[in-house]
Amino acid sequence: MAEELRFPTGLGTSDADTISLLGQDLAADLMGKVGFGELAFWLVTKRRPTPSETRVFETVLVSLADHGFTPTAIAARLTYLSAPESIQGALAAGLLGGGSRFLGVTEDCGRFLAETLRDAPADVDFDELARTAITEARAAKRFVPGLGHPVHKVQDPRTPVLIGIAREEGLEGPHLKLFQAIGRVHPEILGRTLPLNGAGVAGAALADLGLPVDLLRGFALLARAAGLLGHLAEEKSAPLGMDIYTTVDRHARYVPPGQD
Amino acid sequence: MAEELRFPTGLGTSDADTISLLGQDLAADLMGKVGFGELAFWLVTKRRPTPSETRVFETVLVSLADHGFTPTAIAARLTYLSAPESIQGALAAGLLGGGSRFLGVTEDCGRFLAETLRDAPADVDFDELARTAITEARAAKRFVPGLGHPVHKVQDPRTPVLIGIAREEGLEGPHLKLFQAIGRVHPEILGRTLPLNGAGVAGAALADLGLPVDLLRGFALLARAAGLLGHLAEEKSAPLGMDIYTTVDRHARYVPPGQD
Amino acid sequence: MAEELRFPTGLGTSDADTISLLGQDLAADLMGKVGFGELAFWLVTKRRPTPSETRVFETVLVSLADHGFTPTAIAARLTYLSAPESIQGALAAGLLGGGSRFLGVTEDCGRFLAETLRDAPADVDFDELARTAITEARAAKRFVPGLGHPVHKVQDPRTPVLIGIAREEGLEGPHLKLFQAIGRVHPEILGRTLPLNGAGVAGAALADLGLPVDLLRGFALLARAAGLLGHLAEEKSAPLGMDIYTTVDRHARYVPPGQD
Amino acid sequence: MAEELRFPTGLGTSDADTISLLGQDLAADLMGKVGFGELAFWLVTKRRPTPSETRVFETVLVSLADHGFTPTAIAARLTYLSAPESIQGALAAGLLGGGSRFLGVTEDCGRFLAETLRDAPADVDFDELARTAITEARAAKRFVPGLGHPVHKVQDPRTPVLIGIAREEGLEGPHLKLFQAIGRVHPEILGRTLPLNGAGVAGAALADLGLPVDLLRGFALLARAAGLLGHLAEEKSAPLGMDIYTTVDRHARYVPPGQD
Structure with missing residues (x-):
């Protein structure tokens, strides 16, 4: 079956010489000239924020980045403990708790x-x-x-x-x-x-x-990604995951059905 | 069993009146005074970067944020198509491709x-x-x-x-x-x-x-999280996931074992 | 702070000589004597299904295991392409599409x-x-x-x-x-x-x-896990992920905001 | 650009009247006639196991299904606590710990x-x-x-x-x-x-x-998926996640860098 396919996007495209992002030349127009928070705003809204907007936006991200030993941070640390070779898995496990209750x-x-x-x-x-x-x-x-x-x-x-x-x-x-x-x-x-x-x-x-x-939770997740990286870096240098796991496991008690 | 537990951290802690992060007062010392990229660097290294370090760091994040229709971006879009109520799941699915081949x-x-x-x-x-x-x-x-x-x-x-x-x-x-x-x-x-x-x-x-x-991939993932949010925002307003899926599905051909 | 912790469970516990699961001796009473589908039913309900219940339950799992190139199967394949060292990540990415639309x-x-x-x-x-x-x-x-x-x-x-x-x-x-x-x-x-x-x-x-x-989706996910393993095995021996990815990528077209 | 696309597979395909899986008619030849473990083996190897092979295979799955409060089970429970609306996210978070250390x-x-x-x-x-x-x-x-x-x-x-x-x-x-x-x-x-x-x-x-x-870990993950569903069902009826989280959180102590 011969056919025409077309996948339009306003984000990134590239050819042998150029990388475009958001209609800009990534290397010439964005790198070194736009901050990371500013770019995140731009990627989602397709418009470049003003410096004032960027400041408020980054203040929000900073305020949401980490709240210590949240369930999501603990889940990320335990996943890192189990599969230290896959930092993307530990980060993803942490973000998966970004749902209705704790990041909603x-x-x-x-x-x-x-x-x-x-x-x-x-x-x-x-x-x-x-x-x-x-x-x-x-x-x-x-x-x-x-x-x-x-x-x-x-x-x-x-x-x-x-x-x-x-x-x-x-x-x-x-x-x-x-x-x-x-x-x-x-x-x-x-x-x-x-x-x-x-x-x-x-x-x-x-x-x-x-x-x-509909995407506000997405920004909370982006902020939290930075906090989770902090937890994973700390877990690497001063691990707690094993201690958390064994604290739970050694207090496990079997309870028959109907008695829990 | 009575025991002493202790979970030390250099990241976030809080009490009724204060939220501390990295030994700073989050509200008084960080919000509005530190950029998001700067904070991400600080969270991982436990030291505040200089403005020069922040500029190089954010330039790197900007350079890695999005490369168009990568396998990770497509996986995130398809996951959003299947489970649009869980943006964290779509983001996580995208990040899970941040492994040895495409983000390594x-x-x-x-x-x-x-x-x-x-x-x-x-x-x-x-x-x-x-x-x-x-x-x-x-x-x-x-x-x-x-x-x-x-x-x-x-x-x-x-x-x-x-x-x-x-x-x-x-x-x-x-x-x-x-x-x-x-x-x-x-x-x-x-x-x-x-x-x-x-x-x-x-x-x-x-x-x-x-x-x-060991954490460099983590920064690539943080950068990519912003790009994936861009893809999910675009998927929401101008969806491609269904078209990608049906393009694959309608060209499916059964091939018996040993003949593939 | 000294305290009493207690984490009751009706699932698995173990000591130096024995592994218990669901109040049974795993090695003596379950291995070789209970089927996998039967155990999955038992784990969720805390009661052993009858042979008739097991047959209906397994028939349902078989009916839901795979539907070819679903968005979830494609997402799993693309994640495997990007991070082949992490089969758990590819499987997880596939399952994350098990939400409201395609597995709901x-x-x-x-x-x-x-x-x-x-x-x-x-x-x-x-x-x-x-x-x-x-x-x-x-x-x-x-x-x-x-x-x-x-x-x-x-x-x-x-x-x-x-x-x-x-x-x-x-x-x-x-x-x-x-x-x-x-x-x-x-x-x-x-x-x-x-x-x-x-x-x-x-x-x-x-x-x-x-x-x-509330857990019916969980059984659909269990069934789909088997199907996704089939896709990952096939992706390993006769890969399609790169072809799917490049099919999308080579038809990418930049479209400015407001024109999509 | 007009082109020929072709995505061969030995797994599932369907048309208006039939669903094929592994070259069989799903409804006529598989449902009610093949067990779930048997099908999982078949999906991965593309050959139907003998009854003896099925028995050994299911015995292995049963032996690996649950080991109580493993890091993966705790991570799944904490993720369910945070995002109870997304059972697929909690299951995925648990499976993501299926890496080199605990399921390897x-x-x-x-x-x-x-x-x-x-x-x-x-x-x-x-x-x-x-x-x-x-x-x-x-x-x-x-x-x-x-x-x-x-x-x-x-x-x-x-x-x-x-x-x-x-x-x-x-x-x-x-x-x-x-x-x-x-x-x-x-x-x-x-x-x-x-x-x-x-x-x-x-x-x-x-x-x-x-x-x-290369796929042995995949079978361990399939087995563990059943165990994780058990944990999520138990977390739903007799929750422990909040207690696990607060046990960690209330023993958090801030430690300055270099003193951890």
Whole structure:
């Protein structure tokens, strides 16, 4: 069967003399001239971010890169212990935990804010909109994503810093404003005061940069990839994986079905 | 069984009020003050890179981020097609191809250079050392990693740019010097002229930054994570995965064992 | 900090002389006495299946093991091409496509049937229940999972065989009965006749075996693991990955943003 | 560009009415007539195993399916904790630990035996061959794969059972004979007595079945997939992941660089 195939892309192509990326000459126009975070933004959105956008974006990545011994970091270390020859496998195992529970807040919060804002008028009263959204979430017995943090019960230290930087760079948009309004008004409705989770603020800030909500988790994963490399480097020089594994294994107890 | 457990780390820890990373206060000292590439370097080496080191490091990441429709990019797109709800799975599937053949040149070249340099004196003659290394590799019927490129038969456009930036920043060290010497002298020994592969130069440059050779592939994976996010974003907005899959599937032909 | 840790499990434990699995002595009671499919069932449910249950279960696994050049098989082959030293990475990459779209039918269909049956009385009229369920799905603009197949437009050849074996073994329960009722009555409601998808029948049969609906996808993944090993063995002896990759790559065309 | 594409395969193909697998009609010839382990063997080797081969093969799979809280099982549970919506991700994370250290013995032992046997005459004296191989390994400061076990210091309970079953089925070939010879003669050379690891015996038995040495790890992975599903089912009904994670996290201590 003879046929025409065509696979269009706006990313990378190359020929014998040139490598193109995003319509630029990689060697002449990008290498040494664009930062790595800047390029990551550009690759996903197909537009080059401004220096202000890059600063907010990289601040978010820095804020999400590592949170110590998360389940994902432990999974990566245990995988490295078992298969040290395959660093890509250990990194992948760590990233696979980047799902709904431990890395999902950024995406979930960004999506919640974006959906709440969808039909809002330009001159919306954010406090009023926040009240409606929280009340509706509560009625549906759903949590407001990004409200509360398991460790930082009063304030997540990342929250004011990230909001401050976005404001400084002129990039505090409707998502960040609505999320702050949620922070102000939720005690009236929920009857208790919860902090704004820094990973949720990250989602709001990324959404205000115009990044697609469906890919916010992707940026959290990119940030986490750097943190996981740190864990793997540490596991290499000062290993903990064996100790973690044997701690679990030596406390294993058989329990018959129905008695667990 | 009562016991003392202790899991030391130089990366992240947190309490109710503070998040520490690398011994710094994440919110006060890192967010907005350190770039993402800079942080990735710091996480792996536990030392903050200089601005010159950061520039060379980010140039390497930029040079490795995407090479178009590589097997890894296609695998990520096909996985996204099958399981679009799990972006972490698609990213992980792409990274899992970051092994010996398509992403291994950076690490292999860095390791080859580091091993060749191990016992060399400070005032080594790089051309002489290169001649010995190439001759030995040839005798052992091994390739010299980083020599040659499947597409860029004459020159890899990344090569002179990356070397130039390292030199500009005062970071052209023994690995880059040895690799350039390999570029100069190999035709005498191999009887043909091959270009220095840009991914190999990347390995040399990272090794000259003092990064651990065993983790060079890790940096290639970090760079590639950004490129894969670009492919997944593009797959979302202008999907190709179904077309790739059906192109293969509709040309499937059953062949009995022994006749393939 | 001194403390008591305890990790209970009903699966495997071992000491210097014995390996226990599921409360059995692995060497004395299981090896050579239990089949692999039988053990897989036992591991998930913590009860040993009867020979009839094992036969239906293995028939389902056989029916799901391989469907040729699926996106998952292609992803596994491309990952093997890139990183042939890591067969676990290639297998994992293939399994990561086992998500909502290409391997999800088994789980989705099992769940749909289980939810429909939840409040049904013991003497339910399956045709009537099917009519209600299809009508509701249609009103909610949702598909009925397992109805229709992209290739087998008239009949999926697996469907009558699997139903026949379940019946033969006395294991045709309410899920299979409801799914067959859906097959009978849907034309009245949808105005066209669709086949029952064999992967959906697999989900119904597994649910009738009492397997937990949330894990049905897990069995599809186990079955697919065998198929993927077949692809990797074939890729090793008669490789196609490079040809698939270059077919895509050589038809790459750069398209500027907004024109894709 | 018009062209001819052709992707030959000996595995699965389908058209509107039929699904073929391995040249058989899936529905008519395989479903209900071939066991799952039998099919897995067939998929990899392209030949249907005999009942004796199937019994030895399934015994091996059963022996390797689960070893309790291995690093791979813990990694799978932690990944499920983080991303419970993606069972394929948790399974993949577990399999990614199937590398050189914890699941590699089967493959390493099979390969060592196969390489040792490669140039041996038909009437080889296995004890003599074993002495040579052990002496050479020792001189090269390499371990003999499959000799010794971290828990079973005197005897691995799987070893005599698996050898007995292979003998019973007439499938005790040169790999098993050589491995047993290694068990007999190594104390003379190494000066201490080590047990034959059951995972190593598994490798010998699979090699005697004619399975390709490069894919032995693949069978260990298939077996382990069943065990991991057991862990994920247990994690779902009686979760431990959170407890494992917090056990590690609450004993985290920051240690500055150079002091770890």
